[in-house]
Amino acid sequence: MLLELDDIHKSYPGDAGPAPVLRGVSLSLEAGQTLALTGESGSGKSTLLHMAAGLEVPDRGRVLIGGTDIASLGDLGRAEMRRTRLSVIFQQFNLIPSLDVAANLAFQARLAGREDHAWQTQVTRRLGLDEHTAKYPEQLSGGQQQRVAIGRALAVRPDLVLADEPTGNLDEALGDEVITLMLDLVAETGASLLMVTHSDRLAGRLGSRLHLSRGQIAA
Amino acid sequence: MTRTALSALLSHWKRKPFQLLTFVLGLALATALWSGVQAINAEARSSYGRATDAVGGGAGEVIKAKNGGPMDAALYGALRRAGWRVSPIVEGWVSVEGGRVRLVGIDPFTAPQTAAAGAAIETGPSEFIAAPGRLLAAPATAARLRTSPDLPPVIDAPEIAPGIAFADIGVAQALLGLEGQLSRLIVVSDQTPALRSLNEISPDIERQAAGSAEDLARLTDSFHLNLTAFGLLSFAVGLFIVHGTVGLAFEQRRPVFRTLRTLGLPARRLIGLLVAELMVFALLAGIIGIGLGYLIAAALLPDVAATLRGLYGAPVEGQLTLRPIWWAAGLGIAILGTATAAGSSLWKIARMPILAPARPRAWAMASERALWAQGAAAIGLLAVALIAGTAGAGLVAGFLMLGALLIACALLLPLILAGALRLAQTAARQPLAQWFWADTRQQLPGLSLALMALLLALATNIGVGTMVSSFRLTFTGWLDQRLASELYVRAEDDAQAGRLLAYLTPRSEAVLPIWNVEIEIGGAPAELYGVADHPTYRENWPLLSALPDVWDRVADGSGALINEQLSRRDGYGPGDDVPLPGGALTVVGVYSDYGNPLAQVLISPEVLTARYPDVPRLNYGVRVSPDRADALADGLIRDVGLAEDNLTDQAALKAFSIDVFDRTFTVTGALNVLTLAVAGFAILTSLLTLATMRLPQLAPVWALGLTRARLARLELVRALVLATLTLVLAIPVGLLLAWVLLAVINVEAFGWRLPMHIFPRDWAILGALSLVAAGAASLWPAWRLARIAPSELIKVFANER
Structure with missing residues (x-):
């Protein structure tokens, strides 16, 4: 099993005491599997994704990546896990504004010490970014920026891609196009994909789907 | 990993070279002012040490x-x-x-x-x-x-x-x-x-x-301490720039920090890289600052040397030597300054949760709570100033009071300005005016550091300017009283003195002996003078306090006059007995004696010669009607053979004294101007950096029908309004500073207290200068706004942004 979330609980402080966001969520993802996580706003989708990425730690429950409980890794271990085995794609792209497109695309692979020029060139071409490698993020459209974010995530050939509403900032047509590119590249690398979305249409394009409601997996 | 992360961090500066320039220049200026002053002090102190060593070998x-x-x-x-x-x-x-x-x-x-x-x-x-x-x-x-x-x-x-x-x-x-x-x-x-x-x-x-080095060090310590305090203040003003720049650079890079952490860069590595980055810049700025400091010191040292020679007889040449310790200290202060300025930003980053909001916010949007916390800190500092002023003693307490007062006032500035702008907004009727005041208030957090630097610079200018001008006014008045004789003569020997007296007595109104010996009072050197009983003294001598019949008691040998320095140093006042060689005398009066580093006692010449029969009787003051003074001087040279060097007329002596006085404060004036320039630079950098963040606020107003040129004009007006408000607040702060300098620091450092005078004309000049500085600083950002491409403004509304 590549990813295993076991009985995850998470609360945040609120005006009237701790406000539970996740209440005993469990799910698992095999290598090469793609899974969409849907749910209304505030259902805890993004929080669950952050737990899977080791960006947040659950109050209760276990997050296992390749059988390793990430709670046991500490900050350094979790950072290494994110660098080498995972890639996260955010709705807001989170590119480095002071680096050009080429540097942004190669960034995580370089950080992980796994730069593969031939693969990076292929990814760049497949994403239609070869004309834009010398540009800076602010000079790109939203769709182009999200393609760079996808390219950065896949240039490192991760085991697991975690995508948080990757098309949330794009219109429907552009969103479809970006998702197609992402799914193709994910399939090509053999990575698993866990994607958070509120779009049933996009969710339908993935291998399986789970619906989250009020912090729990709905039947 | 380290190299890749570092290249991402450094790429920020590559894309924002002006910000880097601001950071390096701000720190370099701060280091320059500080290390320049330290170089002057070190050079002077080294000269004292070498002088003693050369003469006495210790x-x-x-x-x-x-x-x-x-x-x-x-x-x-x-x-x-x-x-x-x-x-x-x-x-x-x-x-x-x-x-x-x-x-x-x-x-x-x-x-x-x-x-x-x-x-x-x-x-x-x-x-x-x-x-x-x-x-x-x-x-x-x-x-x-x-x-x-x-x-x-x-x-x-x-x-x-x-x-x-x-x-x-x-x-x-x-x-x-x-x-x-x-x-x-x-x-x-x-x-x-x-x-x-x-x-x-x-x-x-x-x-x-022997102890001449110790004497010199003691005499000049207060002069150097004043310079050091000024250097430190300039350094603090420079640090405002660095703090603002580093804070902005960190805020702008918050999304990058978050991305780096998300992509797997450990927090400790990130902090380590940021510290290394800052240290490299600090070293670079330090080297530039030391170079600039050397130039400042080399330019100011001749005047300082002249002051030290004139006031204290201290042997200081107007040439500067580069010392390794000075280099090390300069780099050290640059690193320390960076650490101080960046400490809070680094602390925030270290504690920032990995998923903290990526949007830059804190730099330009200080919360109400932060403002009130700032106000509370200011009140705490005011309490420190009050305690230092009332319970403390000595120069350190004086400077602690001064520092706490200044920083407290600087911290209060944004609160007061926010209140004033809120009032203006409430009073405004036109929509554009309402927007202007509200928008200005919104800019306040982003500009507050620069405005605080401006307040410090203006208050220092007003405070130090008031002190110097008050001192000058008092000094010239005092010179008129003290230098009442029209001519001052010095005989080569007793025989020539006899000839002089014989020549002068029939040709002048009075010949007044100026005889003195060096003595010790309370273990410290002092001067003992014999003064004749004459209306010259009775009518002119600047007495601060006296017993009745003061001059009669001096004349009959039962009383002595002491200078303010001795009175304050050893606590003697009218009615007390001052111990003198040969027996104590009653203090019958205390007189002001500005510029004299030594204690001084005046007694009758008869008592002086009785106690010191061998006192040299070579110096005299000559009273003669001013129109006959030149002819008498010529006669002394021609008929008595008096060397020209041994004859000084009143006007020359006054001119010399005022020249020494003015040179004393040349360095202060130069530091004043430099500090104001640094504050102007702080405003410029803040406005330029704010300009890049202001488009989302300006674009809607532009879209509603205001031209870019009009918006630019409003930006200019905004800078002038804020500078004016800061100036208005700087005046009372400056006067408070002047009072502390005159009534606390001066008394502790030099032993005399000066009356305070007010110079509104100087404020007007300073006000005009500060408006020019603020206007010049806002000109470039305003010009850029006036010429900004409409597409840049439209981008604000685009979803893609």
Whole structure:
């Protein structure tokens, strides 16, 4: 099993005491599997994704990546896990504004010490970014920026891609196009994909789907 | 991983070179002002040390004539025969181009192992001793000596203190016209036990502590402390720029930090890289700052040297030497400054949760809570100032009070400005005016650091300016009172003094003796003067407090007048007995004595000569109607043969005194201007950085129908309004600063208190200057706004942004 979330609980402080966001969520993802996580706003989708990425730690429950409980890794271990085995794609792209497109695309692979020029060139071409490698993020459209974010995530050939509403900032047509590119590249690398979305249409394009409601997996 | 992360962090500066320039320049300016002042202080202190070492080799004691005058050279032989290990010194001044040089005659064979003795032996004893002899001096002093054709050949001796020349004692006696006389004898430290007492050898000599370096250090300490305080203040103003720049750079890079952490860069590595990045910039800025500091010090040192020579007789040459310790200290202060300025930003990053909001916010959007916290800190600092002012004592307490007051006022500034802008917004009726005031208030957090720097600079200007101008006004008034005689004459010897008196008595209204000896009161040096009973003193002397019949009591020998310095130093007041050699006298009055570093006592000439029968009676003040003063002076030169150098008219003496005064504060004035320039730079950098963040606020107003040119004009007006409000607040802060300087710091540092005067014209000039600085600083950002492409403004509304 590549990813295993076991009985995850998470609360945040609120005006009237701790406000539970996740209440005993469990799910698992095999290598090469793609899974969409849907749910209304505030259902805890993004929080669950952050737990899977080791960006947040659950109050209760276990997050296992390749059988390793990430709670046991500490900050350094979790950072290494994110660098080498995972890639996260955010709705807001989170590119480095002071680096050009080429540097942004190669960034995580370089950080992980796994730069593969031939693969990076292929990814760049497949994403239609070869004309834009010398540009800076602010000079790109939203769709182009999200393609760079996808390219950065896949240039490192991760085991697991975690995508948080990757098309949330794009219109429907552009969103479809970006998702197609992402799914193709994910399939090509053999990575698993866990994607958070509120779009049933996009969710339908993935291998399986789970619906989250009020912090729990709905039947 | 490290290299990749570092390249991402550094790429920010590559894309924002102006921000990098601001950071490096801000820190460099701060370091420059601080290290420049330190260089001046270090140079002066080194000169004092070398002066003492050169003359006495650190010898603890000297033998001098009790009357303070020269002593017979035969005494040297008598003492040596009695087993005393002593070395003779003769000392005086020689006139050269650009002033005087202190000439010291030594015996190179018996002198302690000093720089001068070493240099003399190195020169070759026979050349040094045999006529015409040689003079040894520091290169700059040697160059001045060579302009005088009457002097022996001069040899450069860099190890000798500036302003002093050494010669063999025989050569020096001839040059100074002191054949057969000595100024003092240095007592070598390892004396044979059970020597004959000095009193048995001659009753007219006594053994005294040497300690000229200590005296100089003590006298000049307060001067250096004032300079250091000013340097520190300038440094603090510079740090506002660095703090603002680093804070902005960190805020702008928050999304990058978050991305880096998300992509797997550990927090500790991120902090380590940021610290390394800052340290590299700090070192770069430090090196630039030290270079600039050297230029500032080199430009200011001649005036400081002239001040120290004029006020304290301290031997400081106007040339600067680069010292390794100064380099190290400059780099150290740059790193310390960066750490201070960046500490809070680094702390925030270290504690920032990995998923903290990526949007830059804190730099430009300080919360109400932060403002109130700032206000609370200001009140705490005001309490510290109050406690330091009431319960503390000494200069440190004075400066603590000053520092706490200034920082408290700076911290209060944004709160007060926010209140004033809220009032203006409430009073505004036009929508554009309402938007203007509301928008200005919104800009306040982003500009507050620069405005605080401006407040500090303006308040310092007003405070120090008020102190200097008050001092000058009081000083010139006091000079008019003190220098009442129209002519001042100095006879070469008693015989010439007799001829002078015989010539002057029938031709003048009065001839007033100015006789004095150097004494010690409470272990510290003091001057004891005899003054005649004459209306010149009765009508003019600037008394601060006095008993009734003050002048009658001085004249009948039962009373003494003391200067304010002695009164404050040892706590004597009218009615107290002041201990004097030969018996205590009652203090009958206290007078102001600005600029004098020493304690001074005035008694009747009869009491002075009774206690010191050998007091030199060579100096006199001459009262004569001003229109006859020149003719009388000519007559003294022509008929009595008085050397021109020995005659000073009142106007020349006043001009000299005021010149010394003005040079004293040249360095203060220069630092004032530099601090204001640094504050202007802070405003410029803040406005430019804010300009890039302001588009989302300006674009909607532009879309509603305001032209870019009009928006730019409003930006200019905004800067001027904020600068004006800051100036208005800086005036009371500056006056408070002036009061602390005059009533607390000055009293602690120099021993006298000055009346405070107000100079509104100076404020008007400063106000105009600050508006010009703020206007100039806002001109560029405004011009850029006026010319911004509409597409840039439209981008704000685009979803893609």
